[in-house]
Amino acid sequence: MFKIVSKEKLNDIVTRMYIEAPLIAKKGKAGQFIIFRIDEHGERVPLTIADTRPEDGTVGIIFQTAGKATRLLSEMNEGDEILDFVGPLGKPSELDGYKKACVIGGGVGTAIAYPSAKALKANGAEVDVIVGFRNKDIVILEDDFRACSDNLYVTTDDGSYGYHGFVTDKLRELLEGGKEYDLVIAIGPVPMMKFVCDLTKEHNIKTLVSLNPIMVDGTGMCGGCRVMVGGELKFACVDGPEFDGHEVDFDDLMMRNRTYSKFEKEEDHKCNLGLKQKAQA
Amino acid sequence: MAKANMRPDKVEMPAQDPKVRARNFDEVTYGYTEEMAVEEASRCLQCKHRPCVEGCPVNVQIPEFIHLITEGDFEGAYQKILETNVLPAVCGRVCPQETQCESRCVRGIKHEPVGIGRLERFVADYHRAHSNPVAAKVESNGHKVAVIGSGPSGLSCAGDLSKLGYEVVIFESLQTGGGVLSYGIPEFRLPKSIVKEEIKQLELDGVKLETNMVVGRILSIDELLHDYGFEAVYVASGAGLPKFLGIAGENGVGVYSANEYLTRTNLMKAYDDNYDTPIRKSKNVAVIGGGNVAMDAARTALRLGAENVYIVYRRSFAEMPARQEEVHHAQEEGIQFLNLNNPVEINLDEHGEVVGMTLIRMELGEPDSSGRRRPEPIPGSQHDIEVDTVIVSLGTDPNPLIKATTPGLDVTNWGGIIVNDEGKTSRDAVYAGGDAVTGAATVISAMGAGKVAAASIDRYIMSKEAEAEAEAN
Ligand SMILES: Cc1cc2nc3c(=O)[nH]c(=O)nc-3n(C[C@H](O)[C@H](O)[C@H](O)COP(=O)(O)OP(=O)(O)OC[C@H]3O[C@@H](n4cnc5c(N)ncnc54)[C@H](O)[C@@H]3O)c2cc1C
Ligand code: FES
Numbered sequence: 001m002f003k004i005v006s007k008e009k010l011n012d013i014v015t016r017m018y019i020e021a022p023l024i025a026k027k028g029k030a031g032q033f034i035i036f037r038i039d040e041h042g043e044r045v046p047l048t049i050a051d052t053r054p055e056d057g058t059v060g061i062i063f064q065t066a067g068k069a070t071r072l073l074s075e076m077n078e079g080d081e082i083l084d085f086v087g088p089l090g091k092p093s094e095l096d097g098y099k100k101a102c103v104i105g106g107g108v109g110t111a112i113a114y115p116s117a118k119a120l121k122a123n124g125a126e127v128d129v130i131v132g133f134r135n136k137d138i139v140i141l142e143d144d145f146r147a148c149s150d151n152l153y154v155t156t157d158d159g160s161y162g163y164h165g166f167v168t169d170k171l172r173e174l175l176e177g178g179k180e181y182d183l184v185i186a187i188g189p190v191p192m193m194k195f196v197c198d199l200t201k202e203h204n205i206k207t208l209v210s211l212n213p214i215m216v217d218g219t220g221m222c223g224g225c226r227v228m229v230g231g232e233l234k235f236a237c238v239d240g241p242e243f244d245g246h247e248v249d250f251d252d253l254m255m256r257n258r259t260y261s262k263f264e265k266e267e268d269h270k271c272n273l274g275l276k277q278k279a280q281a
Numbered sequence: 282m283a284k285a286n287m288r289p290d291k292v293e294m295p296a297q298d299p300k301v302r303a304r305n306f307d308e309v310t311y312g313y314t315e316e317m318a319v320e321e322a323s324r325c326l327q328c329k330h331r332p333c334v335e336g337c338p339v340n341v342q343i344p345e346f347i348h349l350i351t352e353g354d355f356e357g358a359y360q361k362i363l364e365t366n367v368l369p370a371v372c373g374r375v376c377p378q379e380t381q382c383e384s385r386c387v388r389g390i391k392h393e394p395v396g397i398g399r400l401e402r403f404v405a406d407y408h409r410a411h412s413n414p415v416a417a418k419v420e421s422n423g424h425k426v427a428v429i430g431s432g433p434s435g436l437s438c439a440g441d442l443s444k445l446g447y448e449v450v451i452f453e454s455l456q457t458g459g460g461v462l463s464y465g466i467p468e469f470r471l472p473k474s475i476v477k478e479e480i481k482q483l484e485l486d487g488v489k490l491e492t493n494m495v496v497g498r499i500l501s502i503d504e505l506l507h508d509y510g511f512e513a514v515y516v517a518s519g520a521g522l523p524k525f526l527g528i529a530g531e532n533g534v535g536v537y538s539a540n541e542y543l544t545r546t547n548l549m550k551a552y553d554d555n556y557d558t559p560i561r562k563s564k565n566v567a568v569i570g571g572g573n574v575a576m577d578a579a580r581t582a583l584r585l586g587a588e589n590v591y592i593v594y595r596r597s598f599a600e601m602p603a604r605q606e607e608v609h610h611a612q613e614e615g616i617q618f619l620n621l622n623n624p625v626e627i628n629l630d631e632h633g634e635v636v637g638m639t640l641i642r643m644e645l646g647e648p649d650s651s652g653r654r655r656p657e658p659i660p661g662s663q664h665d666i667e668v669d670t671v672i673v674s675l676g677t678d679p680n681p682l683i684k685a686t687t688p689g690l691d692v693t694n695w696g697g698i699i700v701n702d703e704g705k706t707s708r709d710a711v712y713a714g715g716d717a718v719t720g721a722a723t724v725i726s727a728m729g730a731g732k733v734a735a736a737s738i739d740r741y742i743m744s745k746e747a748e749a750e751a752e753a754n
Contacts, residue, residue, distance in 0.1 A: 037527070221522065
């Protein structure tokens with residue numbers, strides 16, 4: 001059993017929790033993820049590791065209520081325990097040696113982008129951050145990002161806060177204004193990652209994305225997480241979840257992520273076994 | 282000894298009606314009653330040269346346990362099997378007896394062999410019904426061994442080592458122990474309660490099972506050896522990495538690997554409404570492959586409500602690698618066999634959903650390196666079938682994670698860990714066996730490898746201890 005040691009609502013539908021898991025806290029790195037299962041009847045759901053605190057043995061997760069499992073988790077409280085918490089899974093991000101990076105997060109994907117921004121900054125890179133939300137009410141982690149970036153740009157789709165527009169609009173503006181980056185990291189809904197990659201390809205900037213296909217085991221055993229990268233079949237849980245965004249077949253990914261839209265067991269269940277994309281969006 | 286009963290055929294094992302069982306997940310066969318078991322056991326000739334024992338990868342003392350059944354000493358028969366096989370209830374159900382013990386049975390030359398598997402199952406079930414689990418009393422020898430993976434290979438190695446007094450910890454990446462026995466082989470063929478009880482017995486004997494631990498990520502083999510005090514490691518991580526065909530449409534909505542389909546159903550209980558696991562509601566399903574895994578996937582699809590389930594296999598019945606009984610049961614249940622057919626393309630609609638599959642007919646040519654006749658496509662014989670779900674069951678390879686995180690561990694070009702006759706790898710103190718070494722094989726061969734490794738690990742640690750003592754003196 002794994003204890004919830006703290007819980008904080010970041011907005012109406014996004015929650016941050018710290019879970020007691022000392023070994024994972026010691027081993028987990030930016031870019032890796034965990035899989036949780038609340039109880040015997042629950043699904044296995046992957047979530048990116050948002051933070052690790054080896055000193056007190058806890059692992060931070062940030063998730064959006066998007067299906068039954070994330071809803072149930074969001075209803076649990078400090079002191080409650082969940083049955084399974086496996087990790088760290090996937091490969092850690094390789095963030096050494098970059099000088100100027102731009103980290104882009106969309107929606108709850110910003111939570112996943114946060115450890116990368118922090119790690120880049122710690123490695124001595126100059127870090128710009130663009131985070132985009134639908135509106136002012138759901139902006140999250142603004143202070144956290146400010147602390148680990150040189151420039152922070154918050155965008156909202158409706159203009160109710162910060163820059164009015166999409167993250168790609170802001171990125172284009174920066175690039176056209178003469179900003180140069182040797183790395184872009186884009187994490188968020190699949191269409192957002194796709195558009196960022198289209199743009200950075202024009203500018204020839206290496207771009208990493210974190211993919212979120214359907215997952216079951218997270219160890220390379222089911223193939224549910226298969227994605228096409230550079231024309232080859234890859235398993236996101238072991239070969240990723242980060243990949244070179246210019247090689248990823250996003251259309252294939254969007255198609256596969258629709259697998260269970262018709263077969264969920266709960267009416268309002270928009271997410272399902274490992275549909276991390278929805279949880280991030 | 283009484284004269285053998287010369288009845289030519291095996292005593293039939295009662296089973297659920299095929300029409301009924303095709304719609305439920307309860308076990309297909311009921312097993313023998315005491316009377317049936319005694320009658321079947323009496324067919325054994327008690328041959329002096331014991332050919333059946335040679336056919337068994339773990340040398341179960343077959344004539345002896347069968348003799349005890351004829352005397353009505355069912356518990357004694359169970360204990361006799363247990364001397365060499367820690368999972369009799371499992372093996373009695375899933376071993377390919379027709380190519381192992383029963384293939385050597387003298388009664389099988391003219392008629393049907395003795396139903397050794399059915400008898401093994403009977404005594405194991407008898408034991409479970411008539412006894413309470415008790416802990417084996419073994420004094421600890423103070424040495425620690427780590428086992429990676431809780432499939433049959435890991436369980437048998439752990440069982441043997443703990444009987445010798447070792448402190449054994451099994452690290453398992455999934456939430457439940459049992460490996461393929463839990464996530465792969467369906468409930469209707471191997472009830473999960475049996476697997477659970479076998480594991481409970483090991484735990485009672487002192488084996489520790491640590492679930493949710495992916496070795497290579499959370500801990501490496503080197504850390505287990507150097508930081509956690511384990512003196513040896515047995516790698517029994519199986520062959521879980523599914524192969525795909527590489528044909529168009531394979532990433533379509535409704536295409537599964539058999540592993541995913543079976544894991545959702547067995548481990549995650551998608552068939553049970555009390556569980557939240559989603560699975561596709563299919564009408565017409567094609568399963569590609571001809572092994573046990575393909576049969577299990579096909580019969581699972583039927584039980585989940587599909588109307589038509591096809592097996593698409595590029596050879597013929599004679600070459601099919603699945604257990605005979607499974608093919609037979611699948612046919613009885615109405616699985617449709619499209620043998621001598623190979624998939625060319627999976628057809629998708631504009632939303633990426635599977636709507637059909639294009640097949641090409643095959644004929645058998647000359648034998649290939651495996652000795653089986655090589656299937657070759659018949660030009661111009663393409664044809665379509667209408668399906669909404671495709672399950673790919675083309676076999677699995679060992680997972681590369683352990684290799685990638687263990688410097689100096691040698692593997693073959695397809696990822697199988699290389700070991701010597703004693704189960705030792707290229708790394709000191711690291712042993713391996715089961716599917717991780719052989720590629721997808723059988724429960725019993727995986728168990729056999731676990732036993733060999735347990736004996737080698739014991740010799741290795743004892744000789745190290747003896748050396749240390751000699752030095753100290
Ligand atoms: C659907 C299906 C049906 C089958 N039917 C039959 C049959 O009827 N008869 C028969 O004899 N054989 C059958 N087999 C084959 C048989 O199940 C296998 O040969 C056998 O289970 C292999 O045992 P193992 O212990 O080597 O590996 P597995 O049973 O695969 O167990 C390996 C375990 O290791 C764990 N693991 C992997 N990597 C790690 C890691 N890095 N850290 C921690 N744990 C890890 C896995 O999660 C798994 O639990 C079938 C297989 C399948 C898939
Ligand atoms: S989640 Fe099963 S293989 Fe990646």
